[in-house]
Amino acid sequence: MAALSTNLKSGILASTAGVFGSAFLWLLSFKAMAYWMGPEGVGLFSQLRQMAQAATVGATFGGTNSVVQGLAERKEEAARRQFRATAARLICLSGAAMVLAIAAAAPQLTQFFLSSQAPGLVATVRWIALAVMLNVAGTYALAVLNGYRSYRYLALAQIAGPAALVLLLAGAGWWRLAPDPRLLAAAFVLCFGVTGLIGALGVSRLPGLEALVRLQGLPKAQSRAFVRFALSNLVAALSTTIALLLIRSWVIEAKGLAFAGLFDAGWTLTFNYTTLFLTACSAIYLPLLTAATRPEAQKACMLKTAYLVLSASILICHAMVLLQAPLITLLYSPQFEASGRVLMVLVIAVIFRGVSWVYGTMILATRNSRVLVISDVALNLSLLAATRYALGSFGSLEALSWAFVVPNFLYLVFVVEYARMKNKLMRRRQIWPFLAAGTAPLFYMAFASAGLPPAYPELAGFLCMSVGLAVSVAALFAYKKVVL
Template identity: 70%
Template sequence: MRLFSARGRGGAQVGAFGVFGAAFVWLVGFKVVAHWAGPEGVGLFSQLRQMAQAATIGATFGGTNALVQGIAERRDDAERMQFRTTAAGLIAISGSLVAIVMTVAAPQLTQFFLSSEDSGLVSAVRWLALAVLLNVGATYALGVLNGYRSYPYLALSQVSGPAALLMLLAGAWWWAIPTTPQLLVGSFVLCFGVTCLFGAWGVSRLPIFVVASGLRGLTKSQSRIFLRFALSNLVAALSTTVALLLIRSWVIESRGLAFAGLFDAGWTLTFNYTTLFLTACSAIYLPLLTAATSPEEQKACMLRTAYLVFGAGVLICYAMVLLREPLINLLYSPQFQASGEVLMVLVIAVIFRGTSWVYGTMILATRNSRVLLLSDLALNLCLLATARYSLERYTSLEALSWAFVLPNFLYLVFVIEYAHNKNSLMRRRLIWPLLVAGTLPLFYLALASSAPQLAYSGFTVGLCMAIGLAVSVAALIAYKKVAL
């Protein structure tokens, strides 16, 4: 097995184009909203997007992971079509139910997540149900394309929707159309609708589509196995999304939309785009780790990915800390400079998250439903507790950001121990020295940024940057040395 074979390299490049192309377009979209509507507009736009994401994850049993793994582990085309038939039926039913519930319960959802009873917001949430229904179809299509490794169609589908959203937002900004919740939701309807159309077209182009379209679904026992894993994946993925949704709703309730918008700018620049980077890696990593049959193959696959993700993540995080002021001005506007406090702290949690994702994927690959469920629930309950404590005791953006560091560190400790327990070749010393060396300078910079000038001088900043660069280079050298 080769982690990056000739086909794998080409697939990784096209898949990365889709993920990062979509990420770039979303990033430009946030900049348009920042100039058009300011921090309050960004806060509302982000919360509506988070609501749509939570509903979509609930309707698709946790996103694309269950689909990708179910297709990737089946080698026979007929078995794949049986799996797709069952998955499509279940997702269609759950998606319809979620959309109906959102439509009926729109007033309650608006009050709970947006701290408002405004009729315009209630109407927008009802329209958001349509966006969710379209996003469910798009998510199913993207999962199938990913499972078949149909990367060109996958990339086209991923980029097309956000591009349509950007054109709508840019036009509204250019023509100085007033910002309304309905218009923001309309951009999501357009985005997810275009993605769904292109995704369906890509699925229809798969060779097996015409040949095996008449096959029945999985047997009852096979369906139960799929549902058991999918439901565990659902609860794990939904717990993360709902936790973020609750935290944002608490921020809006206690600090207002402007504060939420400033926090979300720092969050988007760190966690949001780290997640997209990991999603790009997952298109190659999860199927290969699932297919690894020996401890040696597992070790090689995990370490190679861990060193690559960690090395690239450290380099990017240190660059963001160094260039945070011009970066925020470029990607948002000078009104968002306070988001630099968020960025300084969240980069630490991001490095923990990136590494824990690599190790934690073994839970998905081995389909350990109980561990997947309990570990994610514990992580997000801890996150909710630290965020609530921070909002009740402190008033700064920086304090809220620290609430994300501790839960992600504890989860990192757990998944490294889990991987070592499942595969004794995955020794702790292979990753911990790099993690400690890579994060200590960031801890110092985050804590010293409000300290006396001597503690945060140009020399100390330069020294910390040099250490970060050295750690990144060491990780990438280790990546090259892992034999496959």
């Protein structure tokens, strides 16, 4: 048990280092873009990245979750090899189809997602097809490393690609190269190519069997079960990615690339890096929750993760609100000062998102395909509706940000109730008091910034941060009391 605990802690550290190292490097890449191309460049960079991510999610059946879950539930190496053979063939075929589709429909995709028909942008989208091909290979390799809990190679692969990206963008800014969208596409090709190369190296170091076993696939019944689960995971993950892609395209069409860049700066500092933090947790949490078959073990796993995520997110979000001006100037540039209005609101949605992810993972762990699809599609349809209404009726950065808060709160209510239904040991009082106390100061500061400022802003900020710190510490104590 002690050895298991040591290995688990080592895995957590390596996984966290990989994801946060990657997050820091992506942050540096946005910093380089902000100084090189300004808000318009950041808007274009973010949209191209989202397009590549959407295509990768589609080609890999929803990202890494399907492969990680399939490997985690198989203990014998022969069974894992059979699963990998089937998964690799399916992902290879879907990846090839996706790349050909992007290359063929580049003019239409450019017009729809970038509101332009410029030849340079069309060529850029065609180059993105190559980046997608490399990203599909890298994503599959990362999923295999995660499934085998090979966290060191996983961390190295996660860091190496963004590091190459930062070097290229920093060099372009240093040499004052003319802003060219094709250079951005080349940067993505380099980033995903390096990640795929390191990931393939890590996979090659995994335990091996004879070639005969390596080439065999799953039996037909197991293959059909995997495809059904993978397709449901694909629909759920793709609905999220496409929703964000559509939202960005609507913002670009209605307000232009500069407005999109300002919004994306606030979104990146909140949602994007929260997602990366949750990805780090997922490398440990999903396999553990999948393996937990007793209600007591499920409850302990969920609560321990929920309290850890809540403690970290409350502390970080409160600090970001208080330090928003120097933070945005440091990580972007003074041109992005308006992004602070986005950050003030999105931190609330981020806390809801973090906790709902913990509870929602129960849907993945129990392989409830129908609920997975319906819940994620409903979430993203409500997000699209709220965003469309905010853009059409208000058109401000604040209104666009509030459009993310309401759908994420409703989804949080749903997944908490779902977890209670599946596990009778779960209670509402175990999480809602922490959430209410942790977000109340953020609601106050968001409304105060939109209306009349408080009479003593420094004192109000200090009191809000004190409340946030107290709730964060309380959640950390609750985390330590739960025993796995």
